[in-house]
Amino acid sequence: MHVTVNGEVVELSESTPLLDYLISRNLNPAVLVVEYNRKILHRDRWSQIQIGDGDTLEILSFVGGG
Amino acid sequence: MDKLIIGGKELKNRLFIGSGKFADESLIGDIVAQTGVEVVTVALRRVNLNGGKENILNYIPKDCVLLPNTSGARNAEEAVRIARLARAAGCGNWVKIEVISDNKYLLPDNNETIKATRILAEEGFVVLPYMHPDLYAAKELERAGAAAIMPLGAPIGTNRGLKTKEIVRILIEECELPVIVDAGIGKPSEAAEAMELGAAAVLVNTAIATAGNPAMMANAFSQAVQAGRQAFLAQPGETTEFARASSPLTGFLRS
Numbered sequence: 001m002h003v004t005v006n007g008e009v010v011e012l013s014e015s016t017p018l019l020d021y022l023i024s025r026n027l028n029p030a031v032l033v034v035e036y037n038r039k040i041l042h043r044d045r046w047s048q049i050q051i052g053d054g055d056t057l058e059i060l061s062f063v064g065g066g
Numbered sequence: 067m068d069k070l071i072i073g074g075k076e077l078k079n080r081l082f083i084g085s086g087k088f089a090d091e092s093l094i095g096d097i098v099a100q101t102g103v104e105v106v107t108v109a110l111r112r113v114n115l116n117g118g119k120e121n122i123l124n125y126i127p128k129d130c131v132l133l134p135n136t137s138g139a140r141n142a143e144e145a146v147r148i149a150r151l152a153r154a155a156g157c158g159n160w161v162k163i164e165v166i167s168d169n170k171y172l173l174p175d176n177n178e179t180i181k182a183t184r185i186l187a188e189e190g191f192v193v194l195p196y197m198h199p200d201l202y203a204a205k206e207l208e209r210a211g212a213a214a215i216m217p218l219g220a221p222i223g224t225n226r227g228l229k230t231k232e233i234v235r236i237l238i239e240e241c242e243l244p245v246i247v248d249a250g251i252g253k254p255s256e257a258a259e260a261m262e263l264g265a266a267a268v269l270v271n272t273a274i275a276t277a278g279n280p281a282m283m284a285n286a287f288s289q290a291v292q293a294g295r296q297a298f299l300a301q302p303g304e305t306t307e308f309a310r311a312s313s314p315l316t317g318f319l320r321s
Contacts, residue, residue: 006112027113031121033155040154058112060151064091064122065109065135066084066222066249066271 001053015052022046022059033060068299070266072244073160073192073213075131079104080261081291082133082246083284084271087223091125093280098127100281101288107133107162107269110152123157133194135162142181149186161186162216162248163195172222176203180210187211196248199233204241214243216269219260220250223272227256231263238264254283254290261294262302 003010012021018036022029034041035058036049051057070077082105085094097103106126126132134152139145142165149161163186165178179195180203187193192213197203199217207215217234220226227250228234238245244266251257257268270287277283 006115008115025115026117027115028121031123031155032113033110033151035151040150042154058151059115060110060155061113062108062122062132062134062152062155062157063111064085064088065137066086066107066269 003051003053004056006057006059012051015050017047018049018051018057019046021051027059031061034058035060068295070244072194072266075192077104077131077267078102079288080267080295081257081284081288082107082248082267082269083274084269085122085126085275086271087275088280089275090280091120091122094125095127096281097274097284098130101284103130103284103288105131105133105160105267105269107135107271109135109137110148110155111138131160132157133160133162135164135196136182137164137166139163139165139182140167141165141175142178142185145178145182146185149182149191150189153191159190160192160194163193174198174218176200179203180206183207183212184210187213194246199230199237201233201236201240204237204243208241208243212243214246214266215241216246216248218249219247219256220252222249224250225252225273225276226250227252228259231259234260234265235263254286257287258290258294258297261291262297264298265294267291 001012079102083103084107136145136148145163145165163179163182165175166172174196176198183193183195194214195212196216204215219228246267247260247265248269251270252273260268274280274284
């Protein structure tokens with residue numbers, strides 16, 4: 001199945017809880033903000049949401065900026 | 067005490083800094099500690115899925131007010147989306163609106179900025195819009211619920227100084243809101259110049275971050291902002307065309 005993550009198509013072997021996916025990508029969930037199919041997803045729900053075929057994720061964090 | 071209140075928050079320090087372009091981001095903490103800077107801007111970006119740098123928040127002391135910008139937004143809708151995401155990150159409800167579609171001079175689009183300000187102020191954000199200095203736009207931002215206005219001194223990152231001085235002076239005189247000069251300030255003397263005019267604060271990023279010694283430059287800016295503020299409060303004397311002697315014009319020693 002295919003999921004679009006930050007504009008790139010990513011292949012997933014099976015539907016995965018979002019939180020597990022984030023951890024599998026070596027991301028620190030504490031500093032992230034996630035948009036799931038164009039809706040902001042509160043971090044309380046990251047372990048419940050299963051990402052699957054056709055989903056779109058934006059995974060963002062703060063960087064230096066002026 | 068001379069305090070600045072923005073969005074209900076009392077600030078003692080009138081130098082705001084940006085966190086971009088630091089070769090060594092760990093300097094940000096030192097700068098905040100040395101200068102007492104209270105407001106620090108950040109940007110929101112897609113994470114690098116292949117591993118990236120340490121998170122910027124690790125370098126910004128926790129008691130700072132975080133001011134996420136909406137850089138990357140080309141219209142009001144994108145700015146609103148970024149602002150909501152930034153708030154969802156759980157670092158407060160301040161936002162610097164930045165709507166830019168001009169890639170050469172990075173000049174802000176006042177119309178889109180006003181639209182975004184209206185929506186976000188309605189949603190309870192403390193909105194600080196980066197703007198092109200214009201009186202009508204400033205008034206519109208005031209009505210839209212901005213907490214302050216942030217006119218540019220010169221294009222972002224140029225270090226060219228307070229090129230917009232005359233209009234910024236008028237905005238300060240005519241607007242109820244605090245006026246924070248953002249962008250283009252390259253040297254401490256220019257920050258002092260803005261403060262002498264009566265600016266509420268200045269936001270400096272490039273001039274500090276790209277200095278040979280960023281920490282020393284931040285100190286210089288901090289002192290300049292304080293000096294400029296004091297000069298404004300002290301009410302400068304009048305300027306005149308011709309010389310007026312400072313020493314008495316009587317009792318000269320003559321041979």
